[in-house]
Amino acid sequence: MSSLQDLLAQKAEIDRQISDARRQERNEAISKVRALMAEHGLTAADLVTKAAGPRASTSGRKVAAKYRDPASGQTWTGRGLKPKWLSAALESGKQLTDFAV
Incomplete structure (x- = not known):
């Protein structure tokens, strides 16, 4: 049976691996998005336009x-x-x- 110290060390290693995997997937996603934006000629301003929908257009009226x-x-x-x-x-x-x- 593993000691508490061994288990905490394993947990720390797994947490580090999770953080590394999350960072890697995030970087890959950003690269894909940038490639798509370049391919279609989009800018960041194109992504932040107000969402059109029935609720958005009638709220406050x-x-x-x-x-x-x-x-x-x-x-x-x-x-x-x-x-x-x-x-x-x-x-x-x-x-x-x-x-x-």
């Missing part, structure tokens, strides 16, 4: 109102909790479509 209270003029977009005026009107028997803009 105001949403148009879908429902309006004719009495007070208050509106609701249909997102989030229903406003009190709408909940009260629905409980009194009105339909959601009655308030559509």
Whole structure:
């Protein structure tokens, strides 16, 4: 059976080997990326453009109102909790479509 000192020395050696392998793979990946960039004429600026997607293009925008209270003029977009005026009107028997803009 190995002593604690022997096991710690083995662990240190394995950690060093892992670090070396990680560094080597990283360097190879960087070389591949640089070769591809040169092949296609890309720059670092081409890689940092803002990702286009439905969430990225609509975040922060105001949403148009879908429902309006004719009495007070208050509106609701249909997102989030229903406003009190709408909940009260629905409980009194009105339909959601009655308030559509």
